[in-house]
Amino acid sequence: MERRFIKSPSSLDELIESLHVLFESDKVNVEEVQEVMENYKSNEDHWGKFADYDHNVHLVSSNGNGLGRL
Numbered sequence: 001m002e003r004r005f006i007k008s009p010s011s012l013d014e015l016i017e018s019l020h021v022l023f024e025s026d027k028v029n030v031e032e033v034q035e036v037m038e039n040y041k042s043n044e045d046h047w048g049k050f051a052d053y054d055h056n057v058h059l060v061s062s063n064g065n066g067l068g069r070l
Contacts, residue, residue: 013046017039
């Protein structure tokens with residue numbers, strides 16, 4: 001499968017843009033997608049706009065029987 005040169009993403013926006021390019025075709029080079037994902041160095045600042053922490057919300061964990069515990 002033909003490989004396209006995609007630069008290593010330096011931001012989350014560039015990673016998203018690169019993935020859009022790689023997935024615009026019906027045939028996707030999985031190795032190329034993996035390479036782009038591995039080359040992205042995550043930065044907490046890039047993800048800040050997705051963080052939505054609410055001190056009033058409690059995490060629920062399952063104990064394996066479908067019932068949750070706080």
